[in-house]
Amino acid sequence: MNLFELNQTYRDLEEREDLDSEVLADTLDSINDAREIKLDNIAYWIEKNKMQLDWLSEKLKDLRAKQTSLNNLNLSLQDYMTRALDDAGIKELQTENHILKPRNYKASVIVDSLDDLPEEFKQTKTEITADKKELYKVLKDGQEVPGAYLKPNRGTVIK
Template sequence: MNLFELNDSFRALQDRDDLDPTVLADSLDAIQDTREVKWDNIATWIDRNNATEEWIAKRIKELQDKKKYLENQSKNLMTYLTDSIDDAGFKEARTDNHILKPRNYKASVVISTPDKLPMTFVHTETKTISRPDKKALYAALKAGQEVPAAKLVPNRKTVIN
């Protein structure tokens, strides 16, 4: 198999969404070429995945910022619209596309300085959170102690430069 065909094989694998770890390993094993060429293509694939992950994370942040901006803008527009209809003295307004009816909803509580509230209006709550102490577990397991429901699993990776 020449290099062009091998790259096509890897591209075909990259495009699949149904690759569980076993199928992926079997598919990679089935590609006939030297280890070095396989390793180089796998490292390139990992580089592309990492770049795509970074792009997606950046895009998610941009979209979240845009969503927050639109939410705030809609809130400000709603305030303006309601105030405008109220100022005009209408209980209902009609346009070509909408029927606008200002309504009273439950009032919102706004707290400007929480530390100045009387204690009768402050709720103190203590929560107990239980979580495994991984540092203590690691030390005990590393020392050879057996701990039910816990074990050390090797964590090996390859640095790609």
């Protein structure tokens, strides 16, 4: 297999979406290539994935901002439409495309100041979490803790 064919093998592998970790490892093991070349191609693939993840994160952020903007606009438009109908004393308006009926929904509870609220209307929530920093110290010193253990965390830096 020549260099172009080997590189194409890695690019074809990138395009597959049916790869779980076991199939991926088996497929990579089956590529007959020098270790340095194989690992270099894998590093390239990881860098490409990281670039895509960065782009997707930014795109998601933009889409969330657009979603919030459209939701807020719809709320403002709904409020305006309801006020316009209420101000005119209209109970139902039929247009060419819609039937508009103002109606009462369940009222919203707004708490301006939690400090001013009587105790009988306050709730205290308690969340139990593990103290991972302390657990790490104890486990690292070799002590055993039921329900916790250290999982090795190894990776390769790509420069």
